[in-house]
Amino acid sequence: MTELTSIKLLHLLQISNSALPIGAYSYSEGLETLIELQIIKDANDLKSWLIQELKYGAIRTETAVMTRAFQATQRLDLCTFKSWNNWFSAARETEEMRQQSWQMGYSLLRLIEQIEPATSHLVQACGNPCNYAVAFGTITAYWEIDLTAATLAYLQSWALNLINAAVKLIPLGQTTGQKLLLDLNCIITTATEEILDLQDDDLCSCGWGLSLASMNHEILYTRLFRS
Structure with missing residues (x-):
């Protein structure tokens, strides 16, 4: 990993x-269903679920698409960029997950355009709908952030969002949630190395449990999180 300058590090921490304010906090990515069904009951169950997803789940494919959007932006390769955006839209297993990806992508691009108007040309090139992973890869490439660092940050942000959801749903203490995030550091680091080595034909996931949880989320009797 190349050294991050202070400005690039601050950009990465911000994004x-x-x-x-892009709405990530309003989604549980299947956790609400799993907790309601008592499949995930405590911190240990949650840790096992997150590790499983980092090793085999859809977050690996999502992050791999982010890296490809990053590289396509660096090369100014709009054709490849759009191809991966369309591919990932088609690869989303449920309507809920697709809508989440599109909504967060749209919100991120609008936010960046407002706080840094010089990115307007990138926002226009991304089009609509634009998946969140694609938008994230585009902006981090524009800010010339190291790809390994961007990948680590993307995975940790994903894990933290789900931990925060579980803190409310199980519920867990805030300290327990932070300890769990710390415990995931080695798994996130390993997943980053593996994802950066993935070839295009290797993009796959074994996440049918997530798909079923997502599909059943909208029919729960009560919900805290968006479906």
Whole structure:
């Protein structure tokens, strides 16, 4: 990983912050269903689920698409960029997950355009709908952030969002949630290395449990999170 300058590090911290107003906090990515069904009951269950997803799940494919959007932006290769955006839209297993990806992508691009108007040409090139992973890859490439660092931040941001959801749903203590995030550091680092080595034909996931949880989310009797 190349050294991050102070400005690039601050840019990365800002775009991967869970408090970024793009709606990530309103989604549980199947966790609400799993907790309601008592499949995930405590911190250990949650940790096992997150590790499974980092090793085999859809987040690996999503992050791999982010890296490809990053590289296509660097090369100014709009054709490849759009191809991966369309591919990932088709690869989303459920309507809920697709709508989440599109909504967060749209919100991120609008936000970046407002706070840094010089990115307007990139926002227009991304088109609509644009998946969140694609938008994230585009902006981090524009800011010339190291790809390995961007990948690490993307995965940690994903894990933190789900941990924050579980803190409310199980519920868990805030300290327990932070300890769990710390425990995931080695898994996130390993997943980053593996994802960066994936070839295009290797993009796949074994996440049928996530798909079923997502499909059943909208029919729960009560919901805290968006479906």
